[in-house]
Amino acid sequence: MCKEGSFSGDGDGKGTRPMDPDKPVTAAAGGAADMIAKLQSYKQAGASLDNCPIRDVLGQIGDKWSTLLLITLGERSHRFGELRRAVPDISQRMLTQTLRDLRRDGLVSRHVHPTVPPSVEYRLTSLGHSLLEPLSHLTRWADAHHPAIRAARLAFEREVA
Amino acid sequence: MCKEGSFSGDGDGKGTRPMDPDKPVTAAAGGAADMIAKLQSYKQAGASLDNCPIRDVLGQIGDKWSTLLLITLGERSHRFGELRRAVPDISQRMLTQTLRDLRRDGLVSRHVHPTVPPSVEYRLTSLGHSLLEPLSHLTRWADAHHPAIRAARLAFEREVA
DNA sequence: CAGCATCCACTGTGATACTG
DNA sequence: CAGTATCACAGTGGATGCTG
Numbered sequence: 001m002c003k004e005g006s007f008s009g010d011g012d013g014k015g016t017r018p019m020d021p022d023k024p025v026t027a028a029a030g031g032a033a034d035m036i037a038k039l040q041s042y043k044q045a046g047a048s049l050d051n052c053p054i055r056d057v058l059g060q061i062g063d064k065w066s067t068l069l070l071i072t073l074g075e076r077s078h079r080f081g082e083l084r085r086a087v088p089d090i091s092q093r094m095l096t097q098t099l100r101d102l103r104r105d106g107l108v109s110r111h112v113h114p115t116v117p118p119s120v121e122y123r124l125t126s127l128g129h130s131l132l133e134p135l136s137h138l139t140r141w142a143d144a145h146h147p148a149i150r151a152a153r154l155a156f157e158r159e160v161a
Numbered sequence: 162m163c164k165e166g167s168f169s170g171d172g173d174g175k176g177t178r179p180m181d182p183d184k185p186v187t188a189a190a191g192g193a194a195d196m197i198a199k200l201q202s203y204k205q206a207g208a209s210l211d212n213c214p215i216r217d218v219l220g221q222i223g224d225k226w227s228t229l230l231l232i233t234l235g236e237r238s239h240r241f242g243e244l245r246r247a248v249p250d251i252s253q254r255m256l257t258q259t260l261r262d263l264r265r266d267g268l269v270s271r272h273v274h275p276t277v278p279p280s281v282e283y284r285l286t287s288l289g290h291s292l293l294e295p296l297s298h299l300t301r302w303a304d305a306h307h308p309a310i311r312a313a314r315l316a317f318e319r320e321v322a
Numbered sequence: 323c324a325g326c327a328t329c330c331a332c333t334g335t336g337a338t339a340c341t342g
Numbered sequence: 343c344a345g346t347a348t349c350a351c352a353g354t355g356g357a358t359g360c361t362g
Contacts, residue, residue, distance in 0.1 A: 031294055031297035031298060031301065032235055032293035032294055032296075032297045034297060034301070035232055035235075035293070035296065035297040035300045035301070036232055036233075036235050036236045038300065038304060039229070039232050039233070040236075043247075053300070053303040053304045053307035054228060054229070054232075054300050054303055054304075055225075055228075055229075056303065056307060056310070057299065057300075057302070057303035057306075057307070057310070058222065058223055058228055058299070058303070059223070059225075061219065061223065062219055062220070062222065062223015062224065063223065063354080063355095064216075064220075064354080064355075065355095067215060067216075067219055068200070068215070068216075071193075071196055071197055071200050071215075072197075072200070074193055074196070074197050075197045075201075079323085079324090080323070080324050080325080081323065081324075086204075091355070091356055091357075092324085092325075093325090093326090093327095093355075093356070093357085094354090094355060094356080095325095096324085096325055096326075097354095097355090103317065104313065104314055104317045105310045105313055105314060106309060106310060106312070106313025106314075106316070106317075107310075107313075112324095115323095117323050117324090118323055118324055118325095118362080119323070119324085120323080120324060120325090127306060127309055127310075127313070129193075130302070130306065131302060131306075132192075132193035132196065133192055133193055133298075133302075134295075134298035134299045134301065134302040135193075135196065135299065136192030136193045136195060136196040137192065137294075137295035137298040137299070138218065138219070138295045138296065138298070138299055139196045139199065139214070139215050139218075140192065140195065140196070140295065141218070141291070141292060141294075141295040142214040142215055142217065142218035142219070143199060143214045143215075145218075145288060145291065145292075146214035146217060146218070148267060148288055149217065149218070149266045149267060149268075149288075151267070152265065152266055152267025152268075152288070153265055153266060153267075155267070156264065156265045156267075224334080225334080225335075226335095240343085240344090241343070241344050241345080242343065242344075252335075252336050252337075253344085253345080254335075254336070254337085254345095254346090254347095255334090255335065255336075256345095257344085257345060257346080258334095258335090273344095276343095278343050278344090279342080279343055279344055279345085280343070280344085281343080281344060281345085323362100324361100324362090325360100325361085325362090326359105326360080326361075326362105327358100327359085327360080327361100328357100328358085328359085328360100329356105329357090329358085330355105330356085330357085331354105331355090331356080331357105332353105332354085332355085332356100333352105333353085333354075333355095334351105334352090334353080334354090335350105335351085335352080335353095336349105336350085336351085336352100337348105337349085337350085337351105338347100338348085338349085338350105339346105339347085339348085339349105340345105340346080340347075340348095341344100341345080341346070341347095342343100342344090342345085342346100
């Protein structure tokens, strides 16, 4: 299993970057190599990769609604109903549940205003906010390469057919 | 692209974003704001967010095995059996299926060597390789903040109890 | 308004056995 | 070796109705 306090097995420190917000993106290959090396160390550390950070985080934000809510809350804090309207095709069940999971992981905080019609405000915690930046790299990639992916899918369909 | 940052000058009445004092959002806002603006434009473009790039990509790499395989293949190309050994707890069914999906999206290519015992080599395409970099930002974040997340989960458990 | 409870369909995942 | 096929099951997500 994964280690507790020190997440990187390496002692050289090249893998431990303490979330500098304006880190240069130039660490392209470096970042990837880092990631690969990290994975290797996980494999050696524990037999199971089930609870390694990568899985843990991706399992969460990889679900259907988390990122959408995270980004929406990244704009500004929203009330429950606002979120429903902001993400129209989410069911109220999933909104509640996803918010709960996000809250559970410390990414979102919940603030109840004791008014007569209850009013609950959700907003990103600092942790949640810090996730937006790495997430944006991914969404930027997704955006940039989405046409390529769709093209690949079409090509694949033809290929199999 | 991404010029539609209209929300930045929001000027809405509640523009006062009560921010956690320990986390200035300044630097992260660059990429993140872009992402937020993009989401806004998606919402306006189509009624459904189902097929927006973010969902499309995250839905793929958010599954249980894709990232693991992507990173593993990022190290070097692997044969089928090598991948099984490299990711011990994947079932052969899921390995096949995930590889197929990855291939479908043009992230991985498949090369059959017509030897007597069939030998198939999988490797990242350039598209797949390009995904490694943004992905590494996320894994780095995951790694760095995993303790915080686990702490939040523990705190949450206590809180509800 | 915000949220919970229930029922239900679909999909992702795994175990096992079989094939080219 | 590199798959495919079948079955079984758990988790996810949607629809609906109810509550404080």
